[in-house]
Amino acid sequence: MAQARNNRTRNLALIGLLGLIAVGFLVWWFMFRDTSAASVDSVAAAEAREEAIAEAAANNESAEAPASADMEEDENQAADGAGSAVDSGQADSATSAGSPIEGLWAVDSSIGTFDDACLDVACSSGFVGFRINEELVGFGAKTVVGRTPNVTGTMQVAGTQITSVEIVADMTAIETDDSGRTSALKSAAGGLETQRFPEATFVLVEPIELGSVPVEGVPIEVNAVGDLTVHGVTNRVTIPLTAELQAGLVVVYGSLVDMQLGDYDIPKPTSVVVLSVEEIATMELQLFFSR
Numbered sequence: 154m155a156q157a158r159n160n161r162t163r164n165l166a167l168i169g170l171l172g173l174i175a176v177g178f179l180v181w182w183f184m185f186r187d188t189s190a191a192s193v194d195s196v197a198a199a200e201a202r203e204e205a206i207a208e209a210a211a212n213n214e215s216a217e218a219p220a221s222a223d224m225e226e227d228e229n230q231a232a233d234g235a236g237s238a239v240d241s242g243q244a245d246s247a248t249s250a251g252s253p254i255e256g257l258w259a260v261d262s263s264i265g266t267f268d269d270a271c272l273d274v275a276c277s278s279g280f281v282g283f284r285i286n287e288e289l290v291g292f293g294a295k296t297v298v299g300r301t302p303n304v305t306g307t308m309q310v311a312g313t314q315i316t317s318v319e320i321v322a323d324m325t326a327i328e329t330d331d332s333g334r335t336s337a338l339k340s341a342a343g344g345l346e347t348q349r350f351p352e353a354t355f356v357l358v359e360p361i362e363l364g365s366v367p368v369e370g371v372p373i374e375v376n377a378v379g380d381l382t383v384h385g386v387t388n389r390v391t392i393p394l395t396a397e398l399q400a401g402l403v404v405v406y407g408s409l410v411d412m413q414l415g416d417y418d419i420p421k422p423t424s425v426v427v428l429s430v431e432e433i434a435t436m437e438l439q440l441f442f443s444r
Contacts, residue, residue: 163427175352189284189296189330190272194395194438197275202404202439205265205277210400212354254367258308258322258403258442265441268304272330278302279441281322281353283412285434299338300437301327307441308403311367318357318377320440323386344419345384354382367398381409386417392438403442410435 162271176311265277282300303323324347329335339347359378367373372395379409394407412434414421421430 175235178435185280190270190300191275192435193283193408193437198406198439201265201275201277202268203408204345205416206399206402206404206442209264209402213401240427254310254398254403255312256310256444258310260304260306261402261441261443262302262304264402264443267300269330271300271302272328276300276439279304279439281436281438281440282327283434283436285431294441297329297334299327299335299336304440306440309404313362313363315361315375316356318361318430319357320355320381320438322353323351324353341420344414344421350383350385352383354380355392356380363396365389366395369398372397378408381435383436384417388416392436393437401443404440404444406437406439408435408437425441 171202191261197425223275262279262281264279267276267278267280270276271278271280280300280302281304284298286294286296301322301324302327304320306320308318325339325347326333326346327339327345329338336364338345339342355377357377357379361375361377363373363375375394377392377394379390379392381392382385390409392409394405397404410433414432414434421432
């Protein structure tokens, strides 16, 4: 009898221990597991961009097909009515357009989709964001990723130079993989204080020399020197970027590593579950430009 009671007690204790382990695992899995999204220079991010560009190109082809058919019909009717064509002596507009990238480009937020995957896998849309490491009480390190898809801006290209760039990111729209963390980050305790400082901006101060006219699908690595304003503080920075011409779009992505929070008067985020936060962050951007 006593032996059976002892066995039952041990079994109950074992079941209780396994239950606690299971609960702890579930808490870690859903709340503290490092589910940070891939960086912009990763294979996963490249695949997400490719899918977004392919989808945009397919949509453009579908939209242009009926218009092309109507134009061809109009040209045939005009030819029937006017007889033989007369040479006007004017250069064809297609041959006098110059560089295929010359002119004014604008951030195109219609490319890709900003969804949950942007925060824990890889992002197909344009965004500006950050990565920072934090130490959680009892659960170890975690990389926090915050991104905002609400980005506007322009890029001017003349010859083989990018002569001006102005980018504005809406920090009030920044998201992380946890709504509680997102709200905390936007507050004064979280450091960003988005009500006081709703925008982050970048303004190019030196032309970027491309060296030659970009070739379709061939990436070009450049350094963008400009004034970065975050949390109301402006600093001169150099951001390594990769630019690529694809399907009528200019894709730009890159990261500014070792961004010191103190340089922008951003206090280290504080929380009951956060043991410590690194004093440096990485700023990321991924943008699609169209004309």
